[in-house]
Amino acid sequence: MNSLHRSIIVGLLCTASALCLGQVRVSGSGQAGADATLQISGSGSTTLYLFGPGGASKRTVQRGTVTIPGDELKVAGRYVAVLDDSRTSFFVSAAPLQKISFITHPSRVPAAANGAVLGSAYLFDRYQNLVLAPTPVSFQLGVAGSAVEERKVIGKNGVAWVQLNSGRRSGPAQFIASSGEVSVRRVVQHVAADPCNIRMNASRAPDGNILVETDAIRDCSGNAVPDGTIVTFTSVDSAGRSTVDARIKRGFARAELPASSSATLSVAAGVVLGNEIHWGGGL
Amino acid sequence: MTNLMFNLRAAVRLRSAALGLAIMLGPISVQMILVPMTTHAAAPAPLQSFNSAGVSPRPVEDTTSASIQRDYAHAWKSLVVALEENRTELLNENFTGTARQQWQEAIHTQKQNGLSRRIVDHGHSVRVTFYSLDGSALEATDTADLEIQYREGGKVISTERVQAHYLVLLTPAENSWKLRMLQEVPAN
Numbered sequence: 001m002n003s004l005h006r007s008i009i010v011g012l013l014c015t016a017s018a019l020c021l022g023q024v025r026v027s028g029s030g031q032a033g034a035d036a037t038l039q040i041s042g043s044g045s046t047t048l049y050l051f052g053p054g055g056a057s058k059r060t061v062q063r064g065t066v067t068i069p070g071d072e073l074k075v076a077g078r079y080v081a082v083l084d085d086s087r088t089s090f091f092v093s094a095a096p097l098q099k100i101s102f103i104t105h106p107s108r109v110p111a112a113a114n115g116a117v118l119g120s121a122y123l124f125d126r127y128q129n130l131v132l133a134p135t136p137v138s139f140q141l142g143v144a145g146s147a148v149e150e151r152k153v154i155g156k157n158g159v160a161w162v163q164l165n166s167g168r169r170s171g172p173a174q175f176i177a178s179s180g181e182v183s184v185r186r187v188v189q190h191v192a193a194d195p196c197n198i199r200m201n202a203s204r205a206p207d208g209n210i211l212v213e214t215d216a217i218r219d220c221s222g223n224a225v226p227d228g229t230i231v232t233f234t235s236v237d238s239a240g241r242s243t244v245d246a247r248i249k250r251g252f253a254r255a256e257l258p259a260s261s262s263a264t265l266s267v268a269a270g271v272v273l274g275n276e277i278h279w280g281g282g283l
Numbered sequence: 284m285t286n287l288m289f290n291l292r293a294a295v296r297l298r299s300a301a302l303g304l305a306i307m308l309g310p311i312s313v314q315m316i317l318v319p320m321t322t323h324a325a326a327p328a329p330l331q332s333f334n335s336a337g338v339s340p341r342p343v344e345d346t347t348s349a350s351i352q353r354d355y356a357h358a359w360k361s362l363v364v365a366l367e368e369n370r371t372e373l374l375n376e377n378f379t380g381t382a383r384q385q386w387q388e389a390i391h392t393q394k395q396n397g398l399s400r401r402i403v404d405h406g407h408s409v410r411v412t413f414y415s416l417d418g419s420a421l422e423a424t425d426t427a428d429l430e431i432q433y434r435e436g437g438k439v440i441s442t443e444r445v446q447a448h449y450l451v452l453l454t455p456a457e458n459s460w461k462l463r464m465l466q467e468v469p470a471n
Contacts, residue, residue: 049433049440049441055393056389056396056398057392076466077467091467091468103419120415120417120420128385130452157413158464161415
């Protein structure tokens with residue numbers, strides 16, 4: 001019901017007793033914050049009580065036309081006007097959309113992850129009422145300079161939600177929810193996913209140890225895995241196992257393993273295994 | 284044995300007295316039945332049904348469902364008492380954000396004007412319509428069977444019984460779910 005003109009007698013609930021003195025009709029746009037007019041039959045003054053979800057008032061009015069200022073009708077919901085022994089109720093609906101409350105999750109997400117980015121948009125008017133009318137909402141997600149994923153959704157009961165894949169490129173992604181002129185922006189940091197195809201090389205260090213160094217470590221979308229990520233180098237020889245954890249620095253990881261005439265060298269980062277090198281004469 | 288006889292005699296006397304009182308108060312009792320809502324209205328808000336089947340985008344877990352039913356019923360109980368006694372502080376525990384602000388304002392203006400609302404809550408049928416994937420919000424519709432008495436001071440100025448339809452938005456707090464929106468909507 002977006003217009004009280006159409007259903008002015010909505011909620012005309014004049015009590016069924018013989019004491020019912022007159023009728024009340026309500027007109028107005030029916031939107032939050034807009035004036036409403038009561039047409040009260042009869043003559044003389046009476047007391048008008050108005051009960052709503054955001055207030056309750058009492059006033060003496062002259063029968064005829066009585067205006068209820070929009071200030072008293074800012075909260076959407078059902079209002080009940082009582083006078084004499086008559087009672088009428090009418091609904092006030094939300095005003096046009098003015099604010100989107102946009103909740104996104106998570107704030108950091110690996111690149112190229114399916115359905116990893118969630119967004120819920122709650123649609124409000126200027127008085128904080130939920131806008132219940134079906135409202136188109138557009139969601140956009142993307143890192144600057146890369147393809148933007150866009151989804152259009154019809155908000156229902158004041159809520160529109162979306163679940164999107166993260167982009168392939170790392171960086172700060174703009175996640176935007178918009179409807180008409182109203183737009184809200186959030187940043188979802190896209191970070192490189194797990195490394196892809198770690199490759200290492202081995203050489204003899206001047207002191208005789210084994211110097212191992214990776215190629216540039218990237219995820220499967222080509223994003224550099226962040227510096228500081230731990231890479232584990234392992235050497236297994238007849239003397240046992242040696243393990244060294246090294247952090248990626250400027251895209252590469254390097255370490256020295258104990259000297260050995262024959263060893264199997266391996267590299268891993270998280271759950272991702274790299275190549276294996278048989279050093280010297282083999283085991 | 285003496286004690287038993289004494290108790291029996293006392294019980295018989297009590298029954299006779301009660302019967303006499305009932306006969307004396309007969310017409311008054313009938314009148315009390317005819318005048319609605321003469322008893323105190325702070326009864327708990329029963330949830331007649333709570334349906335979260337098929338909700339999207341995330342199903343409601345059993346423990347979440349139990350918490351929501353408990354907290355929503357408690358929120359209504361608080362609202363009923365707060366509106367009747369004009370006590371805004373009662374909304375602090377179960378309401379937050381817009382709902383708390385709006386209903387506190389309603390109570391504040393009621394109090395200013397010497398008005399109040401007494402609600403007899405005959406129950407709610409709640410259906411969950413949305414539960415966000417990250418669990419940060421839950422939306423539901425509630426059909427409530429309410430008997431509302433509009434009062435000025437001690438005087439009843441109007442009474443109605445309504446099937447009220449609400450759109451409800453709940454958000455989790457530290458230990459409970461809180462009502463963030465409680466917006467009455469037309470039936471359809």
